[in-house]
Amino acid sequence: MKKALWKFGWEDTKSLLINIDEISERLQIDEMENIDAIEGCQASPDELNELLKESELELEYDWDLEEFLNERNIPFEKISAVPAYPEPKKQLAFDYKRQRFIDISDYETVKVYEWWEGTNLKTEVLEGETTETIVEITDNYVSLDEWDGRNWTTGGMGHHQYLYKIIAIDDEPVETPQFLLEYSSQWQGSHPYAEILTLDEVKDHLEALGRDVEEYLLKVGDLMGE
Incomplete structure (x- = not known):
């Protein structure tokens, strides 16, 4: 074995x-980054970035993002925070820090192991030393x-x-x-x-x-x- x-x-x-x-292999997204996933939306990051550029808006919160999409009749199911070390799959998201629509699958992957440390789920990451x-x-x-x-x-x-x-x-x-x-x-x-x-x-x-x-x-x- x-x-x-x-x-x-x-x-x-x-x-x-x-x-x-x-x-498991997970996406390595810094926990300090502020990124929301946009589920059920068929628009591409490039298309949405063009619209954002034209609007000259700055989206700071999830309700700003929701209003931006609704005003342009862009359908979506829900907006939610991207968890730490998400699964490596294509997912439209918005990066508030960089003011960009992105696909989180573009991030690099890292090995992750989770286990119960008593009553808490502990996450170990294969990085650094x-x-x-x-x-x-x-x-x-x-x-x-x-x-x-x-x-x-x-x-x-x-x-x-x-x-x-x-x-x-x-x-x-x-x-x-x-x-x-x-x-x-x-x-x-x-x-x-x-x-x-x-x-x-x-x-x-x-x-x-x-x-x-x-x-x-x-x-x-x-x-x-x-």
């Missing part, structure tokens, strides 16, 4: 672990959880760690053994994170957890087919 790792900034060691099919790594990993894994008397856990109640063998990174087969270490939590608002480890780093991690290194390396060997 394939997963995406999104790392935010160069100093981070862990990356957000994401299912690839939950990432955020980097993406695509890993293909085994379906099978080694759980690093151990029984604490009440729960199977690693690092405290509700926290878990799983180790997968990496088959390929960014579609390039992995020659030297590498592993994906997943950190997950049952606590509300948490999200799985992961990091890529070499076999030596796996050993160091097991020692840091106080695990029986030889016992777990046998399980890792089974994961590797050795």
Whole structure:
């Protein structure tokens, strides 16, 4: 199976672990821009810009835009604010800042991932210092959880760690053994994170957890087919 790792900034060691099919391409429109979508209108941006130029009007609000269209008998269904990171499709809109009718599909696209952070929908965007790594990993894994008397856990109640063998990174087969270490939590608002480890780093991690290194390396060997 394939997963995406999104790392935010160069100093981070862990990356957000994401299912690839939950990432979408969206239009990258600055949230500070003031743009309204005009739905159900068949006129082109060029036609409307010519009419706006002739009128010498400045449209500041949605009711100005509605009046402009109505006075020229240009049919439309409704006017609404363009949401942050809309879907990449043709859509007539008006840019109040630039005083231009536009097609929002002319904007560039960016990868977007949304997830529920407790009670809020959080939007992650692949831009700036955020980097993406695509890993293909085994379906099978080694759980690093151990029984604490009440729960199977690693690092405290509700926290878990799983180790997968990496088959390929960014579609390039992995020659030297590498592993994906997943950190997950049952606590509300948490999200799985992961990091890529070499076999030596796996050993160091097991020692840091106080695990029986030889016992777990046998399980890792089974994961590797050795």
